[in-house]
Amino acid sequence: MADSDLTRMRVPKLKSAADYRSWRRAIDGLFNSLNLTDYVTGLEEEPEDVDRADYGTPGKDGKIKLTADQKSAYNLARLPYTDWRVKDGKARAIIVASVPDYLADQLPNTAKAQYDFICERYGDKGPGQKQVLLCNLLYANPFDGKDLQEFINKWTQSLTKCTRAGITISDEIKVLLFVCNIDVSSKFKRWIDNVRDKLRRNEKVVLESIIQDLMDN
Known part of the structure; x- marks a missing residue:
């Protein structure tokens, strides 16, 4: 997500601890409007990905081969996982774009972990x-x-x-x-x-x- 998108959505850059309260208020509102709050709070937990081997057979090269029907079934089974990854990725993009580069480089790999990291660092007791x-x-x-x-x-x-x-x-x-x-x-x-x-x-x-x-x- 570009800085212009954040400006349009009125999310201030978290440049220092002094900006934390306004950043938290704005970004929480944005997550709520985009139905991403559960991904940031962890209520929407990451589903376990399915194993490709359960839907196909290994070829001579050792790679799992899927027929068209098997591929459709595999993709359908993966939907909860792939949907979660997309939503979590969107939340992560918002968080990363709202902080300076030096802080973005320190952030963990999921939206919840990133959000918790920032709140623990800059929150009332950070x-x-x-x-x-x-x-x-x-x-x-x-x-x-x-x-x-x-x-x-x-x-x-x-x-x-x-x-x-x-x-x-x-x-x-x-x-x-x-x-x-x-x-x-x-x-x-x-x-x-x-x-x-x-x-x-x-x-x-x-x-x-x-x-x-x-x-x-």
């Missing part, structure tokens, strides 16, 4: 998505000195997303990450220095406590 969430925690919500409550809300929401994704962050690291988002040259410099002094003295510092101190500052 390493790619975890990287995005951690980057958001570090860089996406710096405090500009204007609306303290909005900053706190956005940052704690980012922290919650990390927790839900299975990312374990110690209390001390939470505090350090939170402080990193506040400009040291701001009016909160004294508060920042105080938090860092406590950490240097190995005092127990809890995120909720320093947030309250910051709001009272």
